[in-house]
Amino acid sequence: MDGNSGPVVGHTKLEILKQHRPAFLDPSKLPWTPWVMEGTNFKLLNIDKKTGGFTILLKVDPGLDTPVHGHLGGVEGIVLKGEFGYDDDRGGEGCYFYEDAATRHKPDSPSGTIMFATVYGPIVGYDDEGGVAGIVDARLMYDLAAANGAADHLAHLADFPS
Numbered sequence: 092m093d094g095n096s097g098p099v100v101g102h103t104k105l106e107i108l109k110q111h112r113p114a115f116l117d118p119s120k121l122p123w124t125p126w127v128m129e130g131t132n133f134k135l136l137n138i139d140k141k142t143g144g145f146t147i148l149l150k151v152d153p154g155l156d157t158p159v160h161g162h163l164g165g166v167e168g169i170v171l172k173g174e175f176g177y178d179d180d181r182g183g184e185g186c187y188f189y190e191d192a193a194t195r196h197k198p199d200s201p202s203g204t205i206m207f208a209t210v211y212g213p214i215v216g217y218d219d220e221g222g223v224a225g226i227v228d229a230r231l232m233y234d235l236a237a238a239n240g241a242a243d244h245l246a247h248l249a250d251f252p253s
């Protein structure tokens with residue numbers, strides 16, 4: 092022992108480790124991209140290629156009648172404007188919401204809403220007969236945003252299998 096040895100943690104000089112991309116993004120600089128239901132638009136903030144999930148700002152026009160959808164992963168977010176909900180379970184501006192994985196529901200928003208949401212797995216859209224009408228995952232979200240010129244900040248994640 093030379094007096095300088097000891098627990099590594101106690102003698103490690105902490106260095107600042109910068110991440111490989113900017114931490115901040117101003118979503119006001121991104122255009123809204125039309126989403127899978129007419130009357131809905133999104134701004135893609137991030138994608139998770141491990142889960143197929145994604146993080147978005149979602150804007151829903153007033154009075155939209157959404158089809159039933161289900162979640163393969165949970166969802167959590169914050170209502171930024173307006174309000175939405177499912178029957179009597181509703182939240183307005185500033186409310187946090189959480190939707191369980193395996194939830195199947197039909198939200199409505201008479202006044203329209205803008206929300207921030209992180210979706211931890213793909214969303215399943217159903218048709219009127221209960222069949223799967225479509226899957227919304229990170230790949231689709233990236234492709235839609237990129238086609239609208241709104242995914243340059245995520246280009247480093249764009250190496251999906253073809």
Ligand SMILES: [Fe+2]
Pocket residue numbers: 160162166190196
């Ligand atoms: Fe949902």
